[in-house]
Amino acid sequence: MSKDLFDALRDRGFITDEKCDAIHRWYDHPKVNLYLELRSLLYLGVILFAGGLSLFIYTHIEQLGHLTIISALIALYLGCLVWSAKVAKPFSWQKVESPNTAYDYVLLLAALLVPIIIAYLQSQFNFFGNRWSLASFIPMLILFGMAYFFDHQGVLSLAISSLAAWLGITIKPSLLLDFDLFNHHELIITCFALGVALLAFATFIKTTRFKPHFNDTYQQFGTHLAFLGALAALIEFDRSWALWWLVLFALGAWHLYQAFHRKNSYLMMVAILYMYIGTCYVVSGKILAHLDGENEIYANLFYYLFSGIGVGMLINRLHKKFKTL
Amino acid sequence: MIAYNKTSLDRRQLQTIIDQLSANKLLSPEEVKNIKAAYPSDLYSPSIFVRIGYGILTLIANGAAFGIVLLMSGGSGIRSICFFMALLSIGALEFFIREKKHYRSGVDDVLFHLAVIYLIAGFTFDFSNDSNMLITGCLIAIGCYIVGTIRYLNRLAAALIPVAAWCFIFSLFRSGIPIPVYFIAAAAMAALLLFFNMLEKQNRWPYHRDCLHWATFASAIACYASLHYHCYQTLRYIGYYGSPEPGATNLWTIFLWCWTIVVPFVFLGYGIRKASISWIWLGMVAVLSLGYFYHHYLSILSPEVGAILVGLIITCLAGYIILYLQQKKSKRFEYEPGINSDDLLIPASLVGMIRIHTPAADGSTSFGGGSFGGGGAGGDF
Numbered sequence: 276m277s278k279d280l281f282d283a284l285r286d287r288g289f290i291t292d293e294k295c296d297a298i299h300r301w302y303d304h305p306k307v308n309l310y311l312e313l314r315s316l317l318y319l320g321v322i323l324f325a326g327g328l329s330l331f332i333y334t335h336i337e338q339l340g341h342l343t344i345i346s347a348l349i350a351l352y353l354g355c356l357v358w359s360a361k362v363a364k365p366f367s368w369q370k371v372e373s374p375n376t377a378y379d380y381v382l383l384l385a386a387l388l389v390p391i392i393i394a395y396l397q398s399q400f401n402f403f404g405n406r407w408s409l410a411s412f413i414p415m416l417i418l419f420g421m422a423y424f425f426d427h428q429g430v431l432s433l434a435i436s437s438l439a440a441w442l443g444i445t446i447k448p449s450l451l452l453d454f455d456l457f458n459h460h461e462l463i464i465t466c467f468a469l470g471v472a473l474l475a476f477a478t479f480i481k482t483t484r485f486k487p488h489f490n491d492t493y494q495q496f497g498t499h500l501a502f503l504g505a506l507a508a509l510i511e512f513d514r515s516w517a518l519w520w521l522v523l524f525a526l527g528a529w530h531l532y533q534a535f536h537r538k539n540s541y542l543m544m545v546a547i548l549y550m551y552i553g554t555c556y557v558v559s560g561k562i563l564a565h566l567d568g569e570n571e572i573y574a575n576l577f578y579y580l581f582s583g584i585g586v587g588m589l590i591n592r593l594h595k596k597f598k599t600l
Numbered sequence: 601m602i603a604y605n606k607t608s609l610d611r612r613q614l615q616t617i618i619d620q621l622s623a624n625k626l627l628s629p630e631e632v633k634n635i636k637a638a639y640p641s642d643l644y645s646p647s648i649f650v651r652i653g654y655g656i657l658t659l660i661a662n663g664a665a666f667g668i669v670l671l672m673s674g675g676s677g678i679r680s681i682c683f684f685m686a687l688l689s690i691g692a693l694e695f696f697i698r699e700k701k702h703y704r705s706g707v708d709d710v711l712f713h714l715a716v717i718y719l720i721a722g723f724t725f726d727f728s729n730d731s732n733m734l735i736t737g738c739l740i741a742i743g744c745y746i747v748g749t750i751r752y753l754n755r756l757a758a759a760l761i762p763v764a765a766w767c768f769i770f771s772l773f774r775s776g777i778p779i780p781v782y783f784i785a786a787a788a789m790a791a792l793l794l795f796f797n798m799l800e801k802q803n804r805w806p807y808h809r810d811c812l813h814w815a816t817f818a819s820a821i822a823c824y825a826s827l828h829y830h831c832y833q834t835l836r837y838i839g840y841y842g843s844p845e846p847g848a849t850n851l852w853t854i855f856l857w858c859w860t861i862v863v864p865f866v867f868l869g870y871g872i873r874k875a876s877i878s879w880i881w882l883g884m885v886a887v888l889s890l891g892y893f894y895h896h897y898l899s900i901l902s903p904e905v906g907a908i909l910v911g912l913i914i915t916c917l918a919g920y921i922i923l924y925l926q927q928k929k930s931k932r933f934e935y936e937p938g939i940n941s942d943d944l945l946i947p948a949s950l951v952g953m954i955r956i957h958t959p960a961a962d963g964s965t966s967f968g969g970g971s972f973g974g975g976g977a978g979g980d981f
Contacts, residue, residue, distance in 0.1 A: 280617075289635050290627065298626050306934045307875045309925065312884065313918045313935060319888070320915030327907025334904060376922050380915070544649040548656070569671070576667045583661030587654060587707070591700075594650055 317380050325387035332395060341399050348392050355385035356421075363425055370488045371426040379427065386421055386430040389414045390437070411441040428492050435473070435496045442469055463511055467504025473497030474529075498542070501526055502549040509553055516561065523553040531593075538600055543593060551586050555579075602807055603697045603751050604643065609807050610953050611641035612703070639953070643703035654706030662689065662714050682722030689715035693752070703753075712754055716744040731774040738768035749811045758811035759818035762792050766822040770835060777835055779852065782827050789823035817882060824863045824886065829856040830893050864890060875932045 281302075285295040332344050359382045362374045373379050393414045396402035403409040418434035421427065442465050474497035481490040505526055509519040530546035533539070555578075563574045602609075618635050621627045627635075646654070665688070669681050693711040696702040720737045727733035741764040748757030769785045770777060793816055799805055800812035825831045868883025870876075891910050895903060925935035 280614075284635065287638075289638070290631055294627065294631070298621060301621075301624065301626055304931075305875070306930075307877055307880075307932060308934050308936055309877075309880075309921070310935055310937055312877070312880060313922050313925075316884070316914050316918040317922075320911045320913075320918060322911070323907045324911030324915065327904045327909075327911055330904035331908060334902070377919060540647045541649045544653040548653055551657075573668070573671065576664045576671070579664035580661050580668065583657045583664065587657040587661070590650065590653055590657070594646055 314376070317376070318383075321380050321384050321387070325384060325391070328388075329391045332391070336399070345392070345395060345399075348388060348395065352385055352388040352392060355381045355388070359385065359425055366424060367426075368485050370486075373426075379429070382421070382425055382427050383429050386418055386427075386433050389417050389421075390433075408441060411437060415441050422489075423486060426486070428489065431489055431492050432496075435492070439466075439469060439496075439500070460511065463504055463507045465504075466500050467508060470497050470499070470501025470504055474501060498530065498545060502545070506549065506553055506556075510556060510560075516557070520553060520557055524550060535597065535600065538597065540594065540597065543597065544590070547586065547590060547593075551582070555582070558582075601750060602753065603694065604703060604753065604807075606807065607953065608641050608643045608701070608703075611639045612643050612645070614639055614953075615641055642701050644701050644705055645703050646705055651704070651706035651709075655710045658707050658710040659714070662711070666718075679722050679725045682718045682725065686715045686718035686722060689718065697752070704755075708752065709754065709756065712748050712752055712757065716741060716748070716757075719744060731771065734771040734774075735768065738764050738771055742768065749808065749815070753807060753811055755811050755814040758808075758815040761815055762789055762796075762819040762822045765789075765792065766826070782832065786823050786826035789819050789826055793819035793823060813878065817878060820867065820882065824859075824867075827856060827859040828893075829853075829860045829897065832856055833897075860893065861890060 281290065281295050281298050284290050285292060290298070332339075332348075336344065359378060362378055364371050364374055393402075393410055397407075397410040403413075415434060415437035418430055418437055422431035422434050443462060473493045477490045477493035477497055480493070481487050502523070505519055505523045509516050509523060512519060527546040527550040530542050534542035534546065558578055559575055563571055563578065566574055615636055618627060618632050622629070622632045662685075666681070666685050669684065670678070673681055689711045693708055693715065696705075696707050696711070702708045720740050723740050724733040724737050727736065742761060745757040745761045745764060748754040749761065766785060766789060769781065769788060773781055796812050796816040796819055800809060800816060805812060864883055864886030866883075867879055867886055871879030871881075871883050891906065895901075895906055901909070922935055924930070925933055928934075
């Protein structure tokens with residue numbers, strides 16, 4: 276049947292004879308590509324190994340001895356780093372292709388070992404004293420350095436996460452003992468500011484020659500941190516909620532512009548859903564909350580019915596416009 | 601029988617085949633553009649992110665509609681309200697398919713499954729007996745999912761047919777499940793697997809091939825689960841509110857463990873033998889799940905040592921396979937960046953469509969070297 280289809284396409288003039296023969300050969304001897312499957316297995320293997328190792332150290336500190344553990348960890352880290360440096364292609368500020376598959380994962384293992392080593396040094400040897408922010412600042416610097424030197428977006432993600440942790444700990448040291456994150460007003464502002472800064476940086480590096488392909492990673496973190504910060508502020512800050520609602524919409528408008536500019540439906544959906552969540556909070560929690568009893572319930576239900584349909588229609592319209600670009 | 605226009609489905613299938621060829625660098629972007637422009641599909645199938653968004657919004661609007669109807673009725677006649685909402689959901693689903701041409705857009709998926717939930721709730725609402733409620737619910741679900749598969753080409757509905765059948769078998773024995781029932785369930789699921797696989801291989805159901813594929817895999821999983829040690833341990837507590845029925849004999853336990861361990865490798869081996877990416881995925885996930893169940897029931901190694909060992913084994917194994925494939929020694933497998941999927945079925949009607957129909961002409965298509973789209977060269981040739 277495949278032969279008939281591609282012959283028909285060739286007869287119609289859509290494909291050349293050579294292409295048609297190549298497609299027939301491909302269909303006659305199909306090869307199953309295990310790229311995604313094997314890469315998923317490698318990721319899982321490296322994460323299991325690093326996770327198991329950190330748990331192993333935590334539970335066997337007494338038996339193994341601190342010096343043995345830290346020496347082994349540093350040796351493993353340096354081994355990974357030296358091997359990666361040896362096989363890596365020459366440094367460039369542009370995108371550098373990875374030399375082989377193992378390279379990506381050995382580097383990822385090295386990056387995962389960085390926080391383990393620093394945390395171990397701090398908890399057992401009190402390496403940084405009471406300066407906890409330094410204990411998160413050093414791994415952040417190392418990870419950023421590794422990400423840029425070896426051109427690895429996975430390591431860059433770890434570095435940005437470290438940056439967020441460092442900022443959080445620096446601004447609110449009690450965070451180490453407190454899991455109720457969004458009750459801290461400083462943290463909400465920090466989260467939002469970091470998100471906006473990452474978005475601005477993502478936009479900036481795209482226009483420069485310094486690793487412009489890192490733009491997507493910065494944008495991903497920036498988008499979610501900025502939206503989550505704005506949403507948390509909208510809910511937490513009673514006096515300035517209207518301002519934060521506007522900020523949420525400004526962020527959404529900027530993301531919609533980016534979505535259309537880059538033909539990215541993911542950005543469009545993220546922006547619309549975050550704006551919708553914020554608006555639902557304002558309508559239900561601020562406006563309709565003044566109604567009494569059953570009226571409030573009816574008003575809310577009608578709001579959700581019509582807003583659900585309305586936002587669905589808006590997405591439909593935007594998405595169709597999007598496809599014609 | 602199918603709610604969608606068959607020509608539209610054919611054209612969408614053509615676009616999927618063209619995308620697959622393009623991802624494997626067998627067609628140029630220009631050729632892809634020309635073919636897609638000549639045979640456009642009017643079906644609206646957005647990307648996964650947009651689908652998720654549509655799904656969430658449909659759920660919100662539908663839930664709010666249910667709340668309004670419930671409040672207006674004063675909380676009485678919930679059964680009628682459920683039937684009314686089921687009808688409303690199906691009506692909306694038909695509208696979106698016929699008028700808005702939605703096909704796997706998120707809206708149609710959610711509307712169909714909500715209708716099924718309303719129907720089950722409507723039929724079983726005032727059952728006082730849990731067992732009867734479960735049996736009736738499973739039977740209604742099976743009926744609805746068969747309709748959903750045949751008419752709406754809903755893949756999740758197809759996968760839920762064997763799942764509902766599996767639940768139905770076990771729901772018949774609420775006060776203790778005799779050992780033969782586990783075998784009966786496994787045999788029934790194996791029969792379903794063979795049935796769906798047979799239908800999938802025939803060209804008689806070209807538009808349902810995806811659904812049959814999903815149903816085959818769901819049957820395989822249900823068959824494996826029927827005699828899985830963890831399922832046995834979970835199910836034997838059903839119907840007992842104190843201690844469960846007497847524990848398993850040694851022989852039975854050994855059999856269950858053998859089944860639990862061997863079947864994932866059978867899936868994986870079958871996938872490799874048939875060079876089927878879906879079976880390989882199923883086998884991989886099932887083999888990896890063994891680690892969890894092994895740790896849960898027969899923990900000999902500590903979790904951290906287990907994680908280190910499994911991590912090392914997986915990494916080394918994957919690394920070895922990559923090195924092997926990179927040497928191009930395998931005739932059936934390769935390791936190259938690109939899209940992969942099980943072979944795509946080419947319906948006879950698709951070939952007929954291209955042979956018979958004159959393509960839709962637009963400014964970008966110029967055949968025979970001229971400026972005129974379709975019927976030969978134009979005046980300026």
